[in-house]
Amino acid sequence: MIIHIAKKEFTQALRDNRFRLLAIFLGVLLAFAMLVSWSYYQKINEEHTKTSKTARQQWNTQTPKNPHAAAHYGTFAFKPIQTLSLIDNGLDKYLGVSVFLEGHRQNMAEYKQITEQNDLARFAELTPAFVFSYLVPLLIILLSFNIFTTEKENGTLKLLLSQGVSILQLSLGKIIGLWTLLAMVLLPIFGLGFVLLLASSYQNDDVLRYLMLIFSLILYYGIFINICVGVSAYVSSSNTSLVTLLGFWIISTLLIPKLTTNISKKIYPTPSVLDYKAQLKEDLEKGVDGHNPFSRRSQIFQDSVLKANKVDSIQKLLFNYAGLIMQAGEEHETVVYAKALKKLNDIYFAQLKIHEASAILSPTILFKMFSMQLAKTDLATHYDFSAQAEKYRVALVRDLNYDIKDNSKNGDWEYISKDKDFFKKNIQFQYKPISITQTLQQGGMALVYLMFWFLGTLLFILSIKKIH
Amino acid sequence: MLIAKNLTKEYGNFTALNQLNINVEQGNIYCLLGANGAGKSTTINLFLGFIPATKGTISINGLEVQENLIKTKEYIAYIPENLMLYPHLSGLENLEYLATLAQKKYTKNQLIDFLKEAGLQNDAHQKRVAQYSKGMRQKVGIALALAKDAKALLLDEPTSGLDPQASNEFSNLLLKLKQKNVAILMATHDLFRAKQIATHIGIMKEGVLVKSFKNEEVTLQELENIYLEIIN
Structure with missing residues (x-):
């Protein structure tokens, strides 16, 4: 019986011009967004590969120079574009794609593509994720706000109930009917996404991530379908149903995300760039400065080195003291930068926690969070990249400083490595992407909350004993 | 087939139906006449199980409606006004x-x-x-x-808004169903159609079945007089 109800809902909607128009419009929009996103991904991926190669080549073939001068010369670490960013580019455009690695300082990622756009432009960016998370729920609302109210208004509901159909059977039939209609629009798009994924340089777990993304979309749309059917059963008129559901859409997709962003910034204010730099400068001055051996702290360090090596002057050391003090300065700076960035990141994560907590009120935030985590375009992935880049920077600069310390003599400021391939032999940056297990550890709760939302709204449907 | 005993429906302080007793047997057509708000549609809705009774019992083919909401639907067909x-x-x-x-x-x-x-x-x-x-x-x-x-047909103002020809065709269809032994309960304003097809007629006012009689006991004119007397 449920299948017959679903079949009738499907046939009826297919013959309705409004559905046909909406479905075609949304299908074309999604396909367009996906193709545009894919072409953008291809372009960035090519640029990334090319630029990474060029940067490494520049490092390898730099003119022979003192290793510490090379540390100042610096190099770049590039964040690889993730294949699933063709579905959800998340925060990629806001967080920067490359980090300049140099001695003495930890730089933040640069080349953010969106720095000047306002909130509206950010909201309206046409990506598959935007259409999936904002417009498809709107289609569901437009398709189903009157799924029960029209039956009430036309009197067909009484006719149905007089056939001995239960309200639960009716509700489930209508839900399956809506799912069939939605599947008709979305399955070709999911197929297209899969083809584009295979046509990209995907990693092993990307297919699994894509399937999980589809699963989370099913939960997300299930929530909207359940709510629409439930509301339409509870209220008496189509107008009230439409206003209620649009209100929910606005609150869930626009109001709560915006409100929590503002609240989180109010509770955990982000320091200004000036404050951040002033604090950094103050902390840097508290430690060894590798370029100033005459500072008080450098003198203390020098005394401790001489004492440890049982000599009375740096000339008597068996290694080049300049390399050691520069590395000591480097290590102090690394700690200072790490502390400052941790403080900043802690603020961002505290803000994010409030955002995450509010997600319990908004399935849209939950889906967006999980989708970004699956696509590896979220804040945590970016910090993982920054952390790996910093680890690499520290190791590279240490190798350079130790080369001076171990292979040159005191006072030999013009030291150049005898090995012609010295720079070529320096370690290379290889970003190790976050595994699916890590993603689920970090973002699994969003999926669990989505499941709770789905089950909660299903219980809402099951609780309908009477149609008002 | 369709039996209501002391059937009462109250909405707060308002009594929509008061102590209604009717029995529509198979092959009978019972026409409920009355002005708007007399309780005709309430009676139909109670038989359909859409609303529960406040007092009294209501059954279809011997089954209590509220206790057998799904089962009783097997025996009935329903045609609303529109x-x-x-x-x-x-x-x-x-x-x-x-x-x-x-x-x-x-x-x-x-x-x-x-x-x-x-x-x-x-x-x-x-x-x-x-x-x-x-x-x-x-x-x-x-x-x-x-x-x-x-086995039973519930009709709520089925001929209202129909042209005379369509109304006549519809009446003939009901007579066919009557011949098939279907018990028919019809709420209507149409005295002429009621007289044409009913076996029994009941006149309601303010939730009370004021008068009930067999069709052959009155002429159309007498029916009209009784109706107007009760309504006014």
Whole structure:
């Protein structure tokens, strides 16, 4: 019986011009967004590969120079574009794609593509994720706000109930009917996404991530379908149903995300760039400065080195003291930068926690969070990249400083490595992407909350004993 | 078949139906007459189980309605004042859908036969219901009653808004169903149709069944006089 109800809902909607128009419009929009996103991904991926190669080549073939001068010369670490960013580019455009690695300082990622756009432009960016998370729920609302109210208004509901159909059977039939209609629009798009994924340089777990993304979309749309059917059963008129559901859409997709962003910034204010730099400068001055051996702290360090090596002057050391003090300065700076960035990141994560907590009120935030985590375009992935880049920077600069310390003599400021391939032999940056297990550890709760939302709204449907 | 005993329905302090007693046997047509708000539609809704009674009992084919909400629906067919079907489906598809929900499986040809028996012209069977007149939709309702093999038919102002010809056709269809031993309870304003087809007539006012008699006991004129006397 449920299948017959679903079949009738499907046939009826297919013959309705409004559905046909909406479905075609949304299908074309999604396909367009996906193709545009894919072409953008291809372009960035090519640029990334090319630029990474060029940067490494520049490092390898730099003119022979003192290793510490090379540390100042610096190099770049590039964040690889993730294949699933063709579905959800998340925060990629806001967080920067490359980090300049140099001695003495930890730089933040640069080349953010969106720095000047306002909130509206950010909201309206046409990506598959935007259409999936904002417009498809709107289609569901437009398709189903009157799924029960029209039956009430036309009197067909009484006719149905007089056939001995239960309200639960009716509700489930209508839900399956809506799912069939939605599947008709979305399955070709999911197929297209899969083809584009295979046509990209995907990693092993990307297919699994894509399937999980589809699963989370099913939960997300299930929530909207359940709510629409439930509301339409509870209220008496189509107008009230439409206003209620649009209100929910606005609150869930626009109001709560915006409100929590503002609240989180109010509770955990982000320091200004000036404050951040002033604090950094103050902390840097508290430690060894590798370029100033005459500072008080450098003198203390020098005394401790001489004492440890049982000599009375740096000339008597068996290694080049300049390399050691520069590395000591480097290590102090690394700690200072790490502390400052941790403080900043802690603020961002505290803000994010409030955002995450509010997600319990908004399935849209939950889906967006999980989708970004699956696509590896979220804040945590970016910090993982920054952390790996910093680890690499520290190791590279240490190798350079130790080369001076171990292979040159005191006072030999013009030291150049005898090995012609010295720079070529320096370690290379290889970003190790976050595994699916890590993603689920970090973002699994969003999926669990989505499941709770789905089950909660299903219980809402099951609780309908009477149609008002 | 359709029995109400001391049936009362109250909405807060308002009594919509007060101590109603009726018994519609198979092969009988019971017409409930009365002005708007007299309690006719409330009676129909109570038989359909859409609302629970405040006091009294109501049964269909011996089964208490509220205790057997699904089971009692097997015995009845219902035609409201303005039978609205699904406009994007044809008459045949509407009938097939509703009959299937009533757990009745028929071939297309059998369904067409029901539509024909209900008097729906052949060229209308495959047309979308959006193009149907009210009379045509009512015929689909009758076809559904036939398809369900309903033992009782509940009608709520079925002829209101029908032209005389369509109304007459509809009355003839009800007489056919009466001959098939169907118990019919019809709420109506139409004294002429009631006199034409009823076996029993009841006149209601403000939730009370004021007068009840057999059709043959009164002429149309007498019926009109009694009705006006009660209503005024």
